[in-house]
Amino acid sequence: xxxxxxxxxxxxxxxxxxxxxxxxxxxxxxxxxxxxxxxxxxxxxxxxxxxxxxxxxxxxxxxxxxxxxxxxxxxxxxxxxxxxxxxxxxxxxxxxxxxxxxxxxxxxxxxxxxxxxxxxxxxxxxxxxxxxxxxxxxxxxxxxxxxxxxxxxxxxxxxxxxxxxxxxxxxxxxxxxxxxxxxxxxxxxxxxxxxxxxxxxxxxxxxxxxxxxxxxxxxxxxxxxxxxxxxxxxxxxxxxxxxxxxxxxxxxxxxxxxxxxxxxxxxxxxxxxxxxxxxxxxxxxxxxxxxxxxxxx
Ligand SMILES: C[S@@+](CC[C@H](N)C(=O)[O-])C[C@H]1O[C@@H](n2cnc3c(N)ncnc32)[C@H](O)[C@@H]1O
Numbered sequence: 178x179x180x181x182x183x184x185x186x187x188x189x190x191x192x193x194x195x196x197x198x199x200x201x202x203x204x205x206x207x208x209x210x211x212x213x214x215x216x217x218x219x220x221x222x223x224x225x226x227x228x229x230x231x232x233x234x235x236x237x238x239x240x241x242x243x244x245x246x247x248x249x250x251x252x253x254x255x256x257x258x259x260x261x262x263x264x265x266x267x268x269x270x271x272x273x274x275x276x277x278x279x280x281x282x283x284x285x286x287x288x289x290x291x292x293x294x295x296x297x298x299x300x301x302x303x304x305x306x307x308x309x310x311x312x313x314x315x316x317x318x319x320x321x322x323x324x325x326x327x328x329x330x331x332x333x334x335x336x337x338x339x340x341x342x343x344x345x346x347x348x349x350x351x352x353x354x355x356x357x358x359x360x361x362x363x364x365x366x367x368x369x370x371x372x373x374x375x376x377x378x379x380x381x382x383x384x385x386x387x388x389x390x391x392x393x394x395x396x397x398x399x400x401x402x403x404x405x406x407x408x409x410x411x412x413x414x415x416x417x418x419x420x421x422x423x424x425x426x427x428x429x430x431x432x433x434x435x436x437x438x439x440x441x442x443x444x445x446x447x448x449x450x451x452x453x454x455x456x457x458x459x460x461x462x463x464x465x466x467x468x469x470x471x472x473x474x
Contacts (some may be wrong), residue, residue, distance in 0.1 A: 187312070198384060205225070207248050215266060218399045220420075223269060228305070228416045230269075239262050242264075250265070272312045274416075275364040278415070279318065282467040283468040286323075286445060287460065301336075303338065304336060305338050305340070305407055306409060307413070308339065308340070308341050309406075311342060312345075313348050314392070317339050321392060322370055325391075335390075336452075340392075341394045342396065344399070349396045355389055356434050358381055359382065399417070403436045410439055411446070419447075426454075434459065438472055
């Protein structure tokens, strides 16, 4: 996974004959088990060379369960602890996000893509937007703030809904709660946005009902069926496709086109992401800030 470029500090060699130091990380067998688990559950390939990443993400999980090492964690997984399995998958998926990440593209979504969609669905119609890797929710609430500001009539009449889904149940719960530390709010929000859309809760801030009403949350693995997702005018798959193999990335792009996106809808990727071989399903359309991808006919 991206997000951890620290040098490999882990060592597999036992510290004293036959005794493994917990800080040295998992055995080769444990690592192979974990790699297979993450590949199966999240379709993400994390190399065995990324020992620092494995150790820094999984030691806290082991510790929180009273287990002395990642090897013990693996033994518990092998005993069939499904709940623990979800914790491990959550810990290994990179959830990095922030409010208005790659800011200007949000403006283009709201001022260039959305008006055409509103016109197309007509006076009574509803616009549906889906974020398929919404992490802890900053992406969907950023969009909700701009929609509220620039299309208040749409919000007042309940004609816009934003679906937020993620592989991680922890992230889905965080989005549903809409509760952020002061540090998290400082990453992207102005004081005016904080004052208008959030309520203070000690040293945290909670998204107010006006935005929350717009946002529906659920857990969904992009590798699974997309049937639970309704037809959408706009789909955001930002900063997630990079984690999949070429084959799986193309498969997701095809299924989003065939199953989710309306024929005249728009797909938005992360600002530094290219559509690659997905070109066979989408054509790029230039926005003032970035690109959207339209399904090919
Ligand atoms: C780097 S974050 C991107 C968040 C947000 N879209 C953004 O651009 O700020 C990637 C998210 O993808 C999610 N993810 C990873 N694999 C996934 C999968 N197979 N299905 C759905 N979400 C997945 C992770 O849990 C994580 O929250």
